[in-house]
Amino acid sequence: MYKYIVLKNRPEGKPSKDDFEIKKMEKPQPGEGEILLKALYVSVDPYLRGRMRDEKSYIPPFKLNEPIESMVIAQVEESQNENFSQGDYVSGMLDWKEYQLSDGKNLNKVKKDDAPLTAHLGILGLTGITAYLGLEKIGKLKEGETLLVSGAAGAVGSVVGQIGKIKGCKVVGIAGSDEKIRNITEKFNFDEGINYKTTDNMQEEIKKACPDGVDVYFDNVGGEILDAAITNMNKFGRVVNCGAIALYNAEERPTGPRLETFLIKKSLLMQGFTVRDYAEDFQSVVKQLSQWLREDKLTYEETIVEGFEEIPQAFLNLFEGKNQGKMVVKV
Amino acid sequence: MYKYIVLKNRPEGKPSKDDFEIKKMEKPQPGEGEILLKALYVSVDPYLRGRMRDEKSYIPPFKLNEPIESMVIAQVEESQNENFSQGDYVSGMLDWKEYQLSDGKNLNKVKKDDAPLTAHLGILGLTGITAYLGLEKIGKLKEGETLLVSGAAGAVGSVVGQIGKIKGCKVVGIAGSDEKIRNITEKFNFDEGINYKTTDNMQEEIKKACPDGVDVYFDNVGGEILDAAITNMNKFGRVVNCGAIALYNAEERPTGPRLETFLIKKSLLMQGFTVRDYAEDFQSVVKQLSQWLREDKLTYEETIVEGFEEIPQAFLNLFEGKNQGKMVVKV
Known part of the structure; x- marks a missing residue:
């Protein structure tokens, strides 16, 4: 049996x-x-x-x-x-x-x-494809910009950060332990990491880590970390709403600060990303990711x-x- | 003096x-x-x-x-x-x-x-230009779609609705008095109107008025009406965050339901719109609006x-x- x-x-x-x-x-x-x-x-x-x-x-x-x-x-x-x-x-x-x-x-x-x-x-499956296409389709990340990533030590986040570095961006990751922060900076090439569990004021910490502001926020967690990121976005910033693990187990509808005034003031974009919407791109993305993997640009x-x-x-x-x-x- | x-x-x-x-x-x-x-x-x-x-x-x-x-x-x-x-x-x-x-x-x-x-x-100034460009640049409204507009009897909203009708869409407006609702349906060509002040359950009313769901929500008010609209959006829907008059006078940071899970589930886009970002388009837009005005397509x-x-x-x-x-x- x-x-x-x-x-x-x-x-x-x-x-x-x-x-x-x-x-x-x-x-x-x-x-x-x-x-x-x-x-x-x-x-x-x-x-x-x-x-x-x-x-x-x-x-x-x-x-x-x-x-x-x-x-x-x-x-x-x-x-x-x-x-x-x-x-x-x-x-x-x-x-x-x-x-x-x-x-x-x-x-x-x-x-x-x-x-x-x-x-x-x-990395060659939906996880890696999600990282690549979320950045490309919604983030529209450009060389020299600042990329902030939550869930940075996770499967998607760690690839997002590495692609950001390949594209010539400043990359800051948010994760939940000092070990994870060490990991993203030492192994995944992030420029800086913020341990949200030992930080009182995320808004300030993000500001310190991203002195030029955030151009693209790749969000895997939602909730309060999203709120803190939004206040640090530059004009025309893009938020890739890829995941909201902070809210998935909530039984009541979670509440938080309303974000629409921030969107208006800074002409921000927030967009939900679901990798299945882009199936026609999968093959070419896997090819690119495989190449980077062979070239040791990705780990x-x-x-x-x-x-x-x-x-x-x-x-x-x-x-x-x-x-x-x-x-x-x-x- | x-x-x-x-x-x-x-x-x-x-x-x-x-x-x-x-x-x-x-x-x-x-x-x-x-x-x-x-x-x-x-x-x-x-x-x-x-x-x-x-x-x-x-x-x-x-x-x-x-x-x-x-x-x-x-x-x-x-x-x-x-x-x-x-x-x-x-x-x-x-x-x-x-x-x-x-x-x-x-x-x-x-x-x-x-x-x-x-x-x-x-209509030929920033107000009309805002309506036109918000719909075009963020809403990307297509023929046959359903357009929902808040602040529908206001300066921007009344133009948004009329452009929606010119583009061959179903247009539903939200406003704050029966007189305004009469106005938008009789004078501005909206298909339907919802008086939010006499409605207990906005979410349900929007659902009734938009049985095929909402493709584009042009938001002039923010707050609870935005929440109700979001839950009625179709997959790949677009929210034009043009104004948030419901929040402008708030002294404390207003709170509400978190929207990120809705964005992810339905691949929704929310984007802040500020007409000044598109100054290079003003002339051609005024030309189009003037023409519609002369042709009596706009009032x-x-x-x-x-x-x-x-x-x-x-x-x-x-x-x-x-x-x-x-x-x-x-x-």
Whole structure:
């Protein structure tokens, strides 16, 4: 028997292990045109919290008592589909199942020698693409500008900062521990870092770190850090609203200072970014990211947790900031 | 002796007549290269409230005990400048003075027969240009979309709605009295209107009036109406943050629901709009607006108050919603 994981309850506030259930299943048999996939690596990401709510969003909510899905690297164990051979590696939106069938649609083949397999869940996957396209499509970052990044030690943030440096910008990161700050400045090439957990006045700290003001704020967290960033933006500044992890577990509608007067005074732009809106650009972006990776202009970190049944805990740990870079579960 | 008006105190909360002082002066004599201007019509606008605060914004604050300035239509009474003749009409950013000198820079000549003089303070002035460019540069309004406008009976809002109809859109306006609602639907061609003062649940009312959702929200008021609009936006919707009159008199930093999760979920754009950012487009826009005016595709209202010393009260009345369309003082 093999395992799979379903959403048992819609979490209220912070999710807990009780919201998930590990169930048992037989290994399925592929029919005509199908392939049998064995999961190797499962990506856990903050945005999945949104799909656990029963509300309309850019992707439909997970159904109760049905498997959760996320990006997964899998290997073809048996193929009845002419496009796939036994042993092929693929990435795609797949269920949290040790074994599953697929018709092969919406799967990408992945070569093992291009880069480590897990890179296709992170820097060469949606994470890296998000960083690149968020900066390009909304941030419109230009050489010499100042880029501020929250969640800077996270999977997306650490790539955003590195791309900012490649583009010749001053890059300041915000993260939640001194170790993370060391990491972003020493490993990811950020110019400066601010530990928001040990800072009383974020507005002042950002001002000190960005004496010329902020031109682009790449926001992965929302909430009070967004408020502090907004007050430091330059005229014509752009805010990439990529994530709001600070608010994802809120049960009441969170409140804060109204931002519209700041937008008007400084002709600021704020725009929600969802990588799925730009699917036609994915291929060319992955090519660019792969090249930078080969040239050692980009580096990445990942936190790899072992064991299929650890997926829920790995997901929960995202909200405790326990990951350095991309959080991945090795099955 | 002639009159001029200075800012006596920086208003706290809602401005009052005591914040202004009417002073007396001699009629000045133009020197070499100068012209003597007699003010005919003075524009009062909500954005002036911002300049009464001692804080950095897109234009510097007014100085205490110095004349306030706004858009004024004036006539040349005496000219020592070869570019102007006695009797010429001009529009420009001028002091609240019955008479003043100018070197002629940054003044536009205005022909009396093109349109009524006051039109150059409203529909053919910054007001009309704001409506046009806010929709074009940020709203990017397309035929068949749904346009929602707050402050719909105001100077900017009433032009926004009419342009929306010229562009083949469904247009819904929000205003603060049944009379204003009648006005926007009967006179300004809006499809529907919502009186926010008699509505308990703005979110629901907007939903009813915009069953296909809102593609562009042109916001002149900010605050709770913005919150209600945001929840009704379609994917890829655009919010033109043109004004926030609901917040201008606030002394404490106003708070409200955080909007970043809505931006992310629906890939929404919010952008502050300030007409001065687009000066290079003014001429072509005025040409287009003049043409529509001649073709009777556009109409406008104005509230004309008589008497130079009534300028402060006319300004105060803006915050009571006492104007229909552009508020102008006839000197």
